[in-house]
Amino acid sequence: MAIRNDKVMPGGQHIIDSFLIPHTRQLEQLYRSDRPAFEVLKQKICDSIFITLKEVNTADSVLRRIIRSHHFQRNLEYMLLIDDISVMFSDLKYVNLYSSKSRYPLIDTAIQTKFGIRIGGTLEVPLPRNKVIAIAVFNAQAYSNRVSFGLYVDIRNRRAAILRLMMPTFLLALFSILSVVFLFFVTFRNWMHQKKLSEMKSDFINSITHEFHTPLTAIIVANKTMQKEKILASPENLRPLLEVVQRQALRLQVLISQVLDITTLNKISLNKEEHSLNGLLDEILLDYRLKLSGSHVRFCLQKDSVRDTVSLDRFWFTTILQNIFDNAIKYNKREEKELAVTTFDDKKGIHISIRDNGIGMTPDIQRHVFDKFYRHIGPNGVTNTVKGLGLGLFYVKQAVEAHGWAIDIVSEEGGEALLSSASRFNIIILHEKTTLAAS
CATH class of the missing domain: 3.30.565.10 (Histidine kinase-like ATPase, C-terminal domain)
Known part of the structure; x- marks a missing residue:
């Protein structure tokens, strides 16, 4: 309300009127008869207005009072800008004296920015999301003036502040991701363990198939040979075959006791x-x-x-x-x-x-x-x-x-x-x- 009820800032309307009202008729005369002289005069008047407003800027105290009364966080920074100044002559039409869309050589370049005239504040870039208020104050009477200005407020070091505010959420998300990765790792490890057990089982079967073949074949052949009448007729011929069967049977016995060794092959x-x-x-x-x-x-x-x-x-x-x-x-x-x-x-x-x-x-x-x-x-x-x-x-x-x-x-x-x-x-x-x- 302190800003809205005045122009630019509390006391700003008095300052602006003190420069414009004494020169309004002169500006009207030059506007109608000598435009180059009008351009020079309006820039000098605006320059004086802007410098004076900047020197007596009360927006700092207003903002501090607002922060204190509403319990806002204290690390705020602002920018107070003037976008436009116009004056109304006798024909009830506004004539522009200053616009942020133009550059003026006779106005102090230190206060001119591409956003408008900086009256106060330390905010570097006024973004649309930072705009707190933008008002055009005017009076629809002859020889009155209109001023458009904006106040932009933002948190100092917004990115760091946002990161601090987001940190709990970020940590929760990170914890969730790590939990998912951990569960995936545990699942994958269990799957690899099961796969290894499956491979060991396959090796076990392959080992038995491979290693049992030779002694079983020898026993079968020896048994068939012993069934021949010529062999049965002579005990001397049976003895070597019986020894073969015994050796291969013992080999099978040892093989059965060592199948796990054959499967692991590392022990x-x-x-x-x-x-x-x-x-x-x-x-x-x-x-x-x-x-x-x-x-x-x-x-x-x-x-x-x-x-x-x-x-x-x-x-x-x-x-x-x-x-x-x-x-x-x-x-x-x-x-x-x-x-x-x-x-x-x-x-x-x-x-x-x-x-x-x-x-x-x-x-x-x-x-x-x-x-x-x-x-x-x-x-x-x-x-x-x-x-x-x-x-x-x-x-x-x-x-x-x-x-x-x-x-x-x-x-x-x-x-x-x-x-x-x-x-x-x-x-x-x-x-x-x-x-x-x-x-």
């Missing part, structure tokens, strides 16, 4: 005992020959190793050799397949070399042959007729490393293949490595 537990290497090879080859009864596979065992006693896990050693044999025979397209097993000594230790006449392996295949589920795709798409899960040589690698041995491959595609491994036996006493070679 292979070894039960090492001292064995005659050459004697053990004789038994493994005998059982494997029985499995391949009727096949065109020729075995050759050459025992050149002087040291014969080794410490190893019989179950896993048998698994290593049988998987290597399986791999050598499956990837062999010759009508007459050959497997040559040789043992020999050197300063590293005892070597077992298993040599075949299969299709061989490229350097790229050699780099991946021990990978889980890797299948050897040889020339002419050999894997189209080869069954398997790609687990055999993976088991070989795991079992070899569990013994502390090493394994490597020497091979050329289309030629002979040599797969070798080096094992360390009885390190403290012998300080030697034993190399296990296979294809």
Whole structure:
């Protein structure tokens, strides 16, 4: 009300009238007869009005009183602007003396802005949302004047103030987002855990299928052979077959107790005992020959190793050799397949070399042959007729490393293949490595 009942500010109407009323008739005369002189005079009068209003500005005290009476926050800033000044002559028509849309060279440039004449306040940019009041005060009588002005009020550092006000909402939203992310993470982790359990279950089934095949085949073949009248007629012929059945049955028993080790493959537990290497090879080859009864596979065992006693896990050693044999025979397209097993000594230790006449392996295949589920795709798409899960040589690698041995491959595609491994036996006493070679 203090502003609305006056012009610009309390006492502003008196100041404006004190400059305009004495010069109104002169302005009218010049307006009708000498427009350039009218332009000069009106600018000088307006300049004097604006400077005086700025010097005696009472908007600060008015705003403080309003803030105090209405309990507004104290960090407010304002801008008081004059938009337009016009004067009415005898013909009752308003003539413009000042407009914020124009620039005036004779009016102090320090108070001229693109928004109008700044009378007071520290607000930099008057936005429409900050407009508190905009009034045109006039009197519809001859030689009266009209003044349009606006008051803009805003919070000091509006962005920071808004951020402070929004902080609780922002924190709540952030907490909600983090909660959703956390729930998603927990759900995803549980899903990954379930997926891992599913993969372990699948590996478990694949492991059983792969590992149970060899002893079961040997038992079935031995059983069929024992049913022949020629074998039944001679107890001496039954004894080797019964020993095969016993060994393979024991292998199945051990296999059942170790299926979890086969599935995880990171926790292979070894039960090492001292064995005659050459004697053990004789038994493994005998059982494997029985499995391949009727096949065109020729075995050759050459025992050149002087040291014969080794410490190893019989179950896993048998698994290593049988998987290597399986791999050598499956990837062999010759009508007459050959497997040559040789043992020999050197300063590293005892070597077992298993040599075949299969299709061989490229350097790229050699780099991946021990990978889980890797299948050897040889020339002419050999894997189209080869069954398997790609687990055999993976088991070989795991079992070899569990013994502390090493394994490597020497091979050329289309030629002979040599797969070798080096094992360390009885390190403290012998300080030697034993190399296990296979294809």
